[in-house]
Amino acid sequence: MNKILLFLLLSFGVFAQNRFEREIVAYEKQDSVALPAKGMKLFIGSSSFRLWKSFDTDTKGMNAFNRGFGGSTFKDALYYFDRMVVKYQPSWVFVYEGDNDLASGQSPEEIAAQFEEFSSRLAKQVPGAKLVFVSARPSLAREAMKAKQQDLNQRIAAISSKKKGHFVIDMHSPFYNADGSLMQDIFVADKLHLNEKGYAIFAKQIQNFVEKHAK
DSSP: OOHHHHHHHHHHHHHHHOTTHHHHHHHHHHHHHSOOOTTOEEEEESHHHHTOTTHHHHTTTSOEEEOOOTTOOHHHHHHTHHHHTGGGOOSEEEEEOSHHHHHTTOOHHHHHHHHHHHHHHHHHHSTTOEEEEEOOOOOGGGGGGHHHHHHHHHHHHHHHHTSTTEEEEOOSGGGBOTTSOBOSSSBOTTSSSBOHHHHHHHHHHHHHHIIIIIO
16 A cells, blocks of 8 residues: 555545544644643643633643643543643643533443542642642523532542542632622623633632642
C-alpha cells in the first residue's frame, strides 16, 4: 500500500475514533512551542472552560492554564488523560465535566463512577495533585436537567468529602435569583453558554476558591 495512503487512512481512523482529536493535537502543537511548567493549575473540561475568553485575565496570578475542549464529557477526559493531564504533572486539576454527560443520556450514577476513575488515575499518575470538581451549572437550554445536575453534584460532593485533596466548587446556585428563578441575562443566544455577565459570576466562584484553598 502506498505510504501516503496508509498514513491518510491511519489519520482518518484516529480522528474518527474521537471527535476531539484535532483540538487535542492543536494543544500538543502549542505545547511543543511552550510547554506549561510542572506544578501549575490545570483547567480541563468542556465548553464552559473552552469558551472562557477572559481566562487569562480572570486567573492572573493563579499560575493556571486552560485545556478545555468544547462538548467533552468525563469519558473524553479519561480518553485523553495521559495526553492532557499526566503530561503536565499539575499541582491542581480543576475539572468541568458532567453537564454534557447528562445531556447525552448518562445517569448521575454513571458519571460519578467516571469521576472516581478520573480521581484514581490522578492519584496514581500524578501523585499529590489536588482535584477540584467544578459542579454542573444550570442553563436555560437545560432547565429540565436541573434535578439530575443537582443529583450529580451531590454525588460527587459526597465522594470528594471522603478523599484527601478533593474539593467541589458550587457552580450551580450562584446563577439563581433570590426568588429561586434562574437568571435570564447571563447566557448567549443559544441559552446554554455564558455571556460576559455569566462568566463574571463563573470566574468569581473560581477566584474565591483559589483565594481560600489554593493561593
